[in-house]
Amino acid sequence: MIYWELFISFFKVGLFTIGGGYAMLPLIQQEIEAYQWITTQEFIDILAIAEMTPGPVAVNTATFVGYKSAGVLGSLLATTAVALPSLIIILLLARFLEKYQEHPIMKAVFSGIRPAVAGLIGAAAIFIIRNTLFVVNGGTSLGLPDLRAVLIAIAVFIAVRYYKVDPIKVIIASAVVGLIIF
Amino acid sequence: MNFRFLLELFVTWFKLGLFTFGGGFAMLPLIEKEVVEKGWATRDEILDIMAISQSVPGAIAINTAIYLGKRMAGFVGAIVAAIGVISPSVLVILAIAVYFVQFQENLYIMKAFSGIRAAIAGLITATAIRVASVNFHSKIAMTIIIGSLALNLFTSVHAAWIILLGAFVGYVVYHYLPNYK
Structure with missing residues (x-):
C-alpha cells in the first residue's frame, strides 16, 4: 500500500x-x-x-x-x-x-543557550555569504566575489539594520533587482 | 476560540512560509519582524524557541511555528500555525511538479533567485550582528558566542550538541559562580 x-x-x-x-x-x-x-x-x-x-x-x-x-x-x-x-x-x-520557565536552573540554562545560538547564527551568516556572494570554484576554493550580489547584500544590510525596512519587502525588491541586473 | 485571531495566525505563518528561503536561521529576521512587532513574543523568547527547534527532531520552521502557535492559541493554534507555514511550500511544489518540471532551468527564475539569495545574505548578516551584540554582555557569553561559531564553522559537531554545550556552561556558571553576571 x-x-x-x-x-x-x-x-x-x-x-x-x-x-x-x-x-x-x-x-x-x-x-x-x-x-x-x-x-x-x-x-x-x-x-x-x-x-x-x-x-x-x-x-x-x-x-x-x-x-x-x-x-x-x-x-x-x-x-x-x-x-x-x-x-x-x-x-x-x-x-x-x-x-x-521561571525556575532558576531553566533560566541559567537558557542564559548559556542564547549566546550559543548567537554564535550559530554568526556561522550561518558566514556560510551563506560564502556560498552566495562568492563564485565558488568546484565547491572548495573561493573565487572572486560577484559584485552585483555583493551590492544587493550591502543594500539589504543597510536597509534592515539602519532603516528597519520590512524583510519581506526587501526580498521582493531584491528579486526584481535580480531580474534586471543578473 | 477567536476565529479572527486564528486567521491572523494562519496568515502570519503563511507569509513566513512563503518568504523563507534557505530555512533554519535564515527565517529569523522575518519571524522577528512578524512576531515581535505583533507582541506575540520577545526577541529573547524567539531565540530560545529557535534553539529548541534546532535541537529536537523535525524541520526548524515547522517546530518554531508549532511552538509559537501553541503559546498563542493552544492546540488549535499549533495546528493552524503549522498548516500556515507548510501551505506555501506545498502549493508551490505541487504547481512545479504538475506544470513546470524544468523550473530550475528557467532564466527569469534563476535571475530573480540570484537576487533573493543575495538579499538573504544581507538579512542574516544584519540579524547575526544584532543578536551577537545583544548577547556580548560578559566574558563567558563572548566565549560561548565565539566558541560555538568556530565549532559550527570548522568542525562537523552537530548544532544540537553546540546548543547543549551552551546550556551546560549556563548551568555550571549558575551553580559554581552564583554572583557572575
Missing part, C-alpha cells in the same frame, strides 16, 4: 532528523531508494527546486515525492507525515518548558 509506505517513511524522516534542512536529505534519499518512488534524476531535480523555492526542504521534498509517486493525496499524506513528529514532540516539550 503506497499511501501507508509514504506515510511511514516521511514520519521516520520527521522523527529521526535533528536540525532540519539538509540534515534530512540522507534519510530521505535512503527511503526513496528503498521504495523507488522517484528516479535518481528526479531526486537531483527536487534538491535544486527545494533550494530555490520557499519553505523547509523536508516539506518541499515530501510534497514532490508524494505527488510523483501517488498524486495529490500522496503529497498531502507525505507532508503531513513529515510534520507530525514535530507536532507531538514540540507540544510535549512546550508543556514542560511552560511549567518550569
